[in-house]
Amino acid sequence: MKDEFAFINMIKPREYKQSTLVMGIGDDAAVYRPSKGMREVICLDTMIEGIHFTKETLSPEQIGQKALAINISDLAAMGAIPRYYLVSVAIPSSWSDTELKAIYQGMSSLSDRYEMDLIGGDTVSAKESLVLTVTAIGQVEEGVEFFRSQAKPGDTIFVTGTIGSSAAGLALLLKHGRSGKYSDSEKQLVILHQEPEPQVIAGRLFASKCTRMALNDISDGLASESHEIAEASGVSLYINEESIPLHNALLDTVDSVSKRVEYALNGGEDFQLIGTVSSTEFDELIKDALKKGIVLTPIGEVREKAEQLVYIVREGSEEPLAKNGYNHFK
Numbered sequence: 264m265k266d267e268f269a270f271i272n273m274i275k276p277r278e279y280k281q282s283t284l285v286m287g288i289g290d291d292a293a294v295y296r297p298s299k300g301m302r303e304v305i306c307l308d309t310m311i312e313g314i315h316f317t318k319e320t321l322s323p324e325q326i327g328q329k330a331l332a333i334n335i336s337d338l339a340a341m342g343a344i345p346r347y348y349l350v351s352v353a354i355p356s357s358w359s360d361t362e363l364k365a366i367y368q369g370m371s372s373l374s375d376r377y378e379m380d381l382i383g384g385d386t387v388s389a390k391e392s393l394v395l396t397v398t399a400i401g402q403v404e405e406g407v408e409f410f411r412s413q414a415k416p417g418d419t420i421f422v423t424g425t426i427g428s429s430a431a432g433l434a435l436l437l438k439h440g441r442s443g444k445y446s447d448s449e450k451q452l453v454i455l456h457q458e459p460e461p462q463v464i465a466g467r468l469f470a471s472k473c474t475r476m477a478l479n480d481i482s483d484g485l486a487s488e489s490h491e492i493a494e495a496s497g498v499s500l501y502i503n504e505e506s507i508p509l510h511n512a513l514l515d516t517v518d519s520v521s522k523r524v525e526y527a528l529n530g531g532e533d534f535q536l537i538g539t540v541s542s543t544e545f546d547e548l549i550k551d552a553l554k555k556g557i558v559l560t561p562i563g564e565v566r567e568k569a570e571q572l573v574y575i576v577r578e579g580s581e582e583p584l585a586k587n588g589y590n591h592f593k
């Protein structure tokens with residue numbers, strides 16, 4: 264990196280997509296007009312070299328794409344429409360201009376698909392690891408409140424898509440690296456780790472159909488996210504182990520049933536959504552989702568608060584499920 268300002272000039276968008284933008288990159292701060300009847304939704308997640316990725320697990324494009332995707336995923340879990348994002352990058356000398364450009368290309372290819380604009384950020388040097396922080400801004404209609412605290416006894420617990428693939432893909436990448444030789448199924452798992460698709464269409468469908476829903480995106484694993492819902496709502500969640508949807512590629516690749524379940528419950532980074540909603544609404548929702556190509560799977564039910572927050576139901580017997588999963592300081 265020769266010059267901070269030349270870098271900013273290089274990554275600066277040539278044009279913006281959002282009509283509410285007043286000032287993008289190039290002033291002290293960005294300015295946009297809020298939209299009537301909508302609430303602003305804002306979140307931030309960081310990815311650090313060595314913790315969230317290495318040069319062996321993700322390509323530079325994938326690092327950028329994933330850093331934005333995990334933030335869009337948090338917006339999706341609030342039912343929001345993605346609009347804007349800001350990027351902070353701390354760059355060590357071990358990263359070339361070409362790699363950095365590719366990181367931004369990864370972000371912009373994803374943001375193009377969601378019509379999001381890059382409207383600001385920060386560029387600093389770092390000693391050892393690359394640190395990439397994305398702030399994402401979205402909007403949701405007044406009244407849509409998909410908070411973790413909204414689960415009620417009798418609700419159906421569901422997930423979008425399949426769970427556990429990302430962790431299985433990561434295990435492969437940590438062993439063989441990005442240029443390892445993979446079977447077709449293994450390759451699918453690797454891609455699911457590297458290029459998660461945030462569930463915006465599902466979030467927006469829920470926002471259009473549901474009045475009350477507890478919703479969370481799965482970054483730390485099903486066990487951890489279900490604990491967050493149970494805790495915030497003051498209820499207990501009962502999850503049927505056999506109902507957890509697994510990708511065919513996971514079934515093909517991992518023989519051990521307990522390993523598959525371990526990936527799904529504690530692996531994390533699937534960036535699918537876990538929700539709870541009244542069972543009558545769920546019956547309608549599952550059909551509406553399918554019309555949009557989204558598969559919702561019921562995986563259990565919410566009950567009155569019991570001794571433990573989350574139970575796993577295996578062959579009819581209920582056992583407490585530990586809040587194991589990704590935890591930065593454990």
Ligand SMILES: Nc1ncnc2c1ncn2[C@@H]1O[C@H](COP(=O)(O)OP(=O)(O)O)[C@@H](O)[C@H]1O
Binds near residue numbers: 307
């Ligand atoms: N260092 C921090 N300072 C302020 N708020 C934080 C910090 N870290 C996390 N949070 C907030 O704590 C909540 C939970 O964070 P986190 O578990 O990272 O959420 P998620 O899994 O959805 O990304 C969020 O509201 C987040 O904004």
Ligand SMILES: Cc1ncc(C[n+]2csc(CCOP(=O)(O)OP(=O)(O)O)c2C)c(N)n1
Binds near residue numbers: 308309316320482531
């Ligand atoms: C090299 C490498 N090692 C381990 C992991 C696994 N991993 C890192 S962070 C994480 C959980 C999600 O990250 P976090 O910062 O907790 O996101 P948040 O919950 O805030 O959305 C997982 C499963 C990885 N992706 N890459």
Ligand SMILES: [Mg+2]
Binds near residue numbers: 307308
């Ligand atoms: Mg976070």
Ligand SMILES: [Mg+2]
Binds near residue numbers: 308334337
């Ligand atoms: Mg997150």
Ligand SMILES: [Mg+2]
Binds near residue numbers: 483589
């Ligand atoms: Mg986390």
